[in-house]
Amino acid sequence: MPPIEVFAPAKVNLALHVTGRREDGYHLLDSLVAFAPFGDHLTLAPAPVLSLTVTGPEGAGVPEGPENLVLRAAALLPGGQGAAITLDKRLPAASGIGGGSSDAAAMLRGLALLRGASLPEDRGLELGADVPMCLDPRPARVRGIGEDIAPVTLPPLPAVLVNPRVSVPTPAVFKALTARDNPPMAPIPGFASTTDCIDWLAGQRNDLEAPAKAIAPGIAAALSALATLPGCGLARMSGSGATCFGLFATLTEAETAFTHLRATRPEWWSACGALGDQRTLSQARRA
Ligand SMILES: C[C@](O)(CO)[C@H](O)COP(=O)(O)OP(=O)(O)OC[C@H]1O[C@@H](n2ccc(N)nc2=O)[C@H](O)[C@@H]1O
Ligand SMILES: Nc1ncnc2c1ncn2[C@@H]1O[C@H](COP(=O)(O)OP(=O)(O)OP(=O)(O)O)[C@@H](O)[C@H]1O
Structure with missing residues (x-):
């Protein structure tokens, strides 16, 4: 087989x-x-x-x-x-x-x-x-x-991901939280475009970002490197870190930014692609 x-x-x-x-x-x-x-x-x-x-x-x-x-x-x-x-x-x-x-x-x-x-x-x-x-x-x-x-519909979100090569254990980040009863996300509207979605996301948060940054200051450097890339509409940390992402209106802009970031920060892990639905790509199949 x-x-x-x-x-x-x-x-x-x-x-x-x-x-x-x-x-x-x-x-x-x-x-x-x-x-x-x-x-x-x-x-x-x-x-x-x-x-x-x-x-x-x-x-x-x-x-x-x-x-x-x-x-x-x-x-x-x-x-x-x-x-x-x-x-x-x-x-x-x-x-x-x-x-x-x-x-x-x-x-x-x-x-x-x-x-x-x-x-x-x-x-x-x-x-x-x-x-x-x-x-x-x-x-x-x-x-x-x-x-x-609950599945939601989002426009494709062209992104650059970067990991400043620091690893932060998830339990330590949760433990370092100073507030644990924060407001939930706003209701998710229908998005007319990628830019619309990025603008809405900018009003939301990652509550684990502050405690993770306190543990691993390298995260702040990754976020500012992403935020200063031309066309970056939002820079934020994912999960409990330390990987951060930058969002762009088009894949071409994201790819140009990625090429620049990879050249200036070759010691960091980085990747580029449109975030969204990967069910088709992820289906188990016989080789
Ligand atoms: C930060 C996120 O990645 C966001 O998607 C997840 O909440 C963490 O998911 P994960 O890495 O699969 O986490 P787990 O392996 O289940 O938990 C690792 C540790 O993180 C803490 N933990 C995790 C998830 C959660 N909702 N609350 C927690 O306090 C707990 O100390 C737990 O022992
Ligand atoms: N298949 C695996 N890939 C990576 N790490 C693994 C795996 N199986 C067990 N581990 C252990 O789990 C730990 C957490 O790794 P993982 O990549 O799941 O990170 P994570 O940051 O907790 O992910 P997230 O918080 O986004 O769910 C690692 O330190 C590693 O020792």
């Missing part, structure tokens, strides 16, 4: 409001997410047992053992059939763009095809708050701790 290939796109929190805290310490969020046309790649070859090999430019330091979210995801699906898994890491780990969560979600989609199994009832929430939204990688308003997902 030919191997199965699955794409695990980067997740971007276009806005992320922290609106409360549950008794178990998890924070209640109100977030607008979209997905990038770049990300990690998984290959699942039928094999007698389950094994994982991590490759790719961002693979260094990513565990190959049972703690990898890909293997933890595999353990959730019934069916004994093994698989030789290759995880080609292109997204920096622990960087706020859902790398591990998107890999876990891609693994669930791939194994569901390989084993003919259905997806777990909690849609992978037990693996991480970002996994359910990554299972169906389309623009969505996400509430609760990540389980309450």
Whole structure:
């Protein structure tokens, strides 16, 4: 049987409001997410047992053992059939763009095809708050701790992403919050254009940006590098950081800005593409 290939796109929190805290310490969020046309790649070859090999430019330091979210995801699906898994890491780990969560979600989609199994009832929430939204990688308003997902329609959002090569652990950023009961996002209107959407987003926030910046000052440098690129309409951090994104009215403007940024900051991880719906690209398929 030919191997199965699955794409695990980067997740971007276009806005992320922290609106409360549950008794178990998890924070209640109100977030607008979209997905990038770049990300990690998984290959699942039928094999007698389950094994994982991590490759790719961002693979260094990513565990190959049972703690990898890909293997933890595999353990959730019934069916004994093994698989030789290759995880080609292109997204920096622990960087706020859902790398591990998107890999876990891609693994669930791939194994569901390989084993003919259905997806777990909690849609992978037990693996991480970002996994359910990554299972169906389309623009969505996400509430609760990540389980309450409502798809939304957004125009394509040309973006440049940059990671200043600092990794910030998600729990430390939540812990450093000074206010946990902030106002939710405004109601999401229909957007006539990309510029319309960028203007609306500028009135929303990422409440994790201030605590993340306090932990990792490199984030401020990434944000100001993005904000000063010609045509950048909004620069903001994604998730718990440290990856930041800049939004542009057109893909041509974003690509020009990306070329400039890559040349001036070659030591940073960066990528460019239109954020939006990546369901088609992310479908598990036989090679
Ligand atoms: C920041 C976001 O990326 C926004 O989409 C997510 O909320 C975090 O998602 P994630 O990385 O999948 O997070 P998890 O692996 O579930 O949680 C890591 C840690 O972050 C904190 N955490 C996470 C999610 C949440 N809603 N409240 C929290 O307080 C908890 O300390 C938790 O132990
Ligand atoms: N498949 C994986 N890819 C990357 N990291 C992994 C993976 N599996 C487990 N990890 C571990 O999980 C940690 C968090 O990595 P991940 O890429 O999920 O970041 P994140 O910033 O928490 O994502 P987000 O907050 O956007 O969901 C890493 O430090 C790494 O040791």
